[in-house]
Amino acid sequence: MSPLLDIRELVVRHGPRTAVDHVSFTIDPGETLGLIGPSGCGKSSTAMAVLQLRRPDAGEVWFDGQELTALDERRLRPLRPALQPVFQDPYGSLSPRHKISDAIAEPLRVQGSWDRTTGPARVAELLERVGLDPAHGDRRPHELSGGQCQRAGIARALACEPKLLVLDEPVSALDPSLRAGILNLLAELQERLGLGYLFICHDMALVRHFCDRVAEMREGRLVRTTAVTSPSPPR
Amino acid sequence: MTFVASLLTPVRTPGGRAGLTRLGCLAAVLSTVGLLPWLSGRDPALTVLRARSAEQEATAEALAAIRADLGLDAGPLSLLGSWASGLLRGDLGTSWVSGTDVLPSVVAGLQVSLSLMGAALGVALLVTCALVAPVLVRGRGSGGAFAAMLAAVPEFLLATVALLVCGVWLGWLPTAGWQGPVYLVLPALALGVPAGGLLGRLVADALPAVLEERWVELWRGAGVHKARISAAALRRVLPPLVPQFGMVAVGLTGGAVAVETVFAVPGIGRMALGAAKSQDLPLLQGAVLALLTLGLLTGALAALVRRRLLGPALREAGLTLPAARPVRAHPAVPVALGAVLLTCIGWGLLRDPYTVNTTARLRAPSWSHPLGTDGLGRDVLARLGHGAASTVGTAAAVCLIGLLLALALGFLPSVASGASDIANALPPVIAGILVAAVVGPGTGGAALAVAVISWPALSAHAAALVQEVRASTFLTAQRAIGATPWWILTRHVLPSVAAPVTRHALLRLPGIALALASLGFLGLGAQPPAPEWGLMLDESRAYVERAPWAALAPAVALALLAALAVSAGAYAEGGATRAASVRGRFALAFAFAARRSRKEALQ
Numbered sequence: 001m002s003p004l005l006d007i008r009e010l011v012v013r014h015g016p017r018t019a020v021d022h023v024s025f026t027i028d029p030g031e032t033l034g035l036i037g038p039s040g041c042g043k044s045s046t047a048m049a050v051l052q053l054r055r056p057d058a059g060e061v062w063f064d065g066q067e068l069t070a071l072d073e074r075r076l077r078p079l080r081p082a083l084q085p086v087f088q089d090p091y092g093s094l095s096p097r098h099k100i101s102d103a104i105a106e107p108l109r110v111q112g113s114w115d116r117t118t119g120p121a122r123v124a125e126l127l128e129r130v131g132l133d134p135a136h137g138d139r140r141p142h143e144l145s146g147g148q149c150q151r152a153g154i155a156r157a158l159a160c161e162p163k164l165l166v167l168d169e170p171v172s173a174l175d176p177s178l179r180a181g182i183l184n185l186l187a188e189l190q191e192r193l194g195l196g197y198l199f200i201c202h203d204m205a206l207v208r209h210f211c212d213r214v215a216e217m218r219e220g221r222l223v224r225t226t227a228v229t230s231p232s233p234p235r
Numbered sequence: 236m237t238f239v240a241s242l243l244t245p246v247r248t249p250g251g252r253a254g255l256t257r258l259g260c261l262a263a264v265l266s267t268v269g270l271l272p273w274l275s276g277r278d279p280a281l282t283v284l285r286a287r288s289a290e291q292e293a294t295a296e297a298l299a300a301i302r303a304d305l306g307l308d309a310g311p312l313s314l315l316g317s318w319a320s321g322l323l324r325g326d327l328g329t330s331w332v333s334g335t336d337v338l339p340s341v342v343a344g345l346q347v348s349l350s351l352m353g354a355a356l357g358v359a360l361l362v363t364c365a366l367v368a369p370v371l372v373r374g375r376g377s378g379g380a381f382a383a384m385l386a387a388v389p390e391f392l393l394a395t396v397a398l399l400v401c402g403v404w405l406g407w408l409p410t411a412g413w414q415g416p417v418y419l420v421l422p423a424l425a426l427g428v429p430a431g432g433l434l435g436r437l438v439a440d441a442l443p444a445v446l447e448e449r450w451v452e453l454w455r456g457a458g459v460h461k462a463r464i465s466a467a468a469l470r471r472v473l474p475p476l477v478p479q480f481g482m483v484a485v486g487l488t489g490g491a492v493a494v495e496t497v498f499a500v501p502g503i504g505r506m507a508l509g510a511a512k513s514q515d516l517p518l519l520q521g522a523v524l525a526l527l528t529l530g531l532l533t534g535a536l537a538a539l540v541r542r543r544l545l546g547p548a549l550r551e552a553g554l555t556l557p558a559a560r561p562v563r564a565h566p567a568v569p570v571a572l573g574a575v576l577l578t579c580i581g582w583g584l585l586r587d588p589y590t591v592n593t594t595a596r597l598r599a600p601s602w603s604h605p606l607g608t609d610g611l612g613r614d615v616l617a618r619l620g621h622g623a624a625s626t627v628g629t630a631a632a633v634c635l636i637g638l639l640l641a642l643a644l645g646f647l648p649s650v651a652s653g654a655s656d657i658a659n660a661l662p663p664v665i666a667g668i669l670v671a672a673v674v675g676p677g678t679g680g681a682a683l684a685v686a687v688i689s690w691p692a693l694s695a696h697a698a699a700l701v702q703e704v705r706a707s708t709f710l711t712a713q714r715a716i717g718a719t720p721w722w723i724l725t726r727h728v729l730p731s732v733a734a735p736v737t738r739h740a741l742l743r744l745p746g747i748a749l750a751l752a753s754l755g756f757l758g759l760g761a762q763p764p765a766p767e768w769g770l771m772l773d774e775s776r777a778y779v780e781r782a783p784w785a786a787l788a789p790a791v792a793l794a795l796l797a798a799l800a801v802s803a804g805a806y807a808e809g810g811a812t813r814a815a816s817v818r819g820r821f822a823l824a825f826a827f828a829a830r831r832s833r834k835e836a837l838q
Contacts, residue, residue: 079717093709
């Protein structure tokens, strides 16, 4: 089976500093790769480069059999929905001016697949799938809790019918009591839809619990990749 | 204002781009001044011929001789070149009307104006102390509303009222001329009180929050004398405010034009206005140049003082003031003021403002003429109503132009910040004089001048908002779902920028109307017989002793407009802080959660 995502020798530079230094990894469909490392080690830069939201300076990003770095913005746009981010800040990732239902419907509108008769039902279905009451659709982000906003952000990503989710510290900003709920939701979605996850985190315990494999980054380089099927060896 | 300071420092990025814009704007203003004779499309030869020898026939040869004499037949570049080279040699040219050297008259006018401004600064300091002292003594609260009122009253209005009350009715002080210290009192008051109101408001608004800072508590607990705490609090408040003090000083140069005109003081402002009206462009160039230099120098001085106060360790945003506590503003005040104004305007609109009735001149208020009649027997109420319609209509058009410009230029933040520095150094009256010299006095020219001055503030606001939106995560999410740049711009960026900037533009409406009225008062805006508030005030000055109500009606209307500007601004500010506190709460919650998770990760 060919991998869903294949990153080869990825390089991202911020001015003179090399944030991501020749990083390579793969993710299979239905697999979760944890990306872990201290603050400023290049995790988020890697995520942005994988998503092509910041074009990498060198290297290849093969996604679903296509090399994304070779495509220009116009040809990349139709492919973008298959690769969706979930951000750390639950409030900031939704427009404060728009209702939740509009935010979830926006991918459909952008891609021209919005239908006035079936659209609202689709939005309600997405809200239910992420564990929100369809009545929450009429609210704005500041009227919801952080956990509810994060669920709405996941619903927006699902509206794109993605194959890969890039989860950039999706529970770091949430209360510990809410984290389990979001992680369980993500696990359930993966099982049902066969999504691949790139899970960025700095919490080793969480990563061991949630991921199939763990890649460790330090100062822009990938230092090791370990499988977590068996208990990790003592260090 | 760090304008000159930034010109002197080497160009660096990203401040370098703004510095370059500043340099470009300064060059543009200077070349506008230098090119005035060529820019003003109307041929000044005839004006100059009439001024020099009234009896001579305006033949083609005579006009051509004058053109050659003035150097108008050469192209714009050589004109600019000769003006600039003359400037470097200290030669400002000769007056077209009187034929005398410009430099000595400019220096003489500058001496008078500088002593007037010095006295005005003294008055401003006294007013500031009077406004700040109660805050320091009580330790909290502020005279904010009263100070804001003082700051909003335009100089020409205060000058006219002071002349009317102290000079004409009470007869205490001389009202025109420049023959001794007594002649200084009224002009200095008219010029200094609004400036003092602005300064006092700035300090009095910032003080309460500073007095609640921890160190004050500590000093009080340690038994430090109240006077020392007050002095330290003032020293804490002043450095961040000094750039705004510089702007107040710049505003004095604009106010001087109006005040010197009202009190017939032979200063540089009156000279500039007279030169603009008689098309004596070399004299105008010299006077405007002197006023601009004065403004830029005070700005540079303010930057220097700020540096001295802050010391070597703290630079630019090194010491910021705590956020002023939200003032509780009630919507009833602006609504009531607006209702009174609208009633008068609506009533006046139903009446005829142009019918001249010489048998009913200067009538006192009566049932048939509720606000009396003016010198030509025209109904004052009708003129007030129609004047408001044209003034507010023009102001609305200016606002709209400024808004559109701001939204377009908001995407180029460095342009906006550089241009707003220049606009801050250029009071509306001076811009009005320059525009009037180029296109002639008129409503359009006045609107253009005020628009040129008012867009940079809006534009800077729009630029800040665009930056904020562009940095937000939800915009990144938009790109990730495959939205086109056009979709992001029209659905997300523009809507979040347009609403607050539109609100800002609406709040500036009364202030813009006041600026238009002040240009009308100086004869640079609407022309007779148009019913414009500033113009009405100016016309009624001639017979103010016989018919004070004709002057009082537009004066009261303008004061109401100023009060409306202040109270609406205060209310909107309160609303903004309310909204910001809601947003801030979420940001804070987010920051706490993030910190907590980091701590857990470390354990």
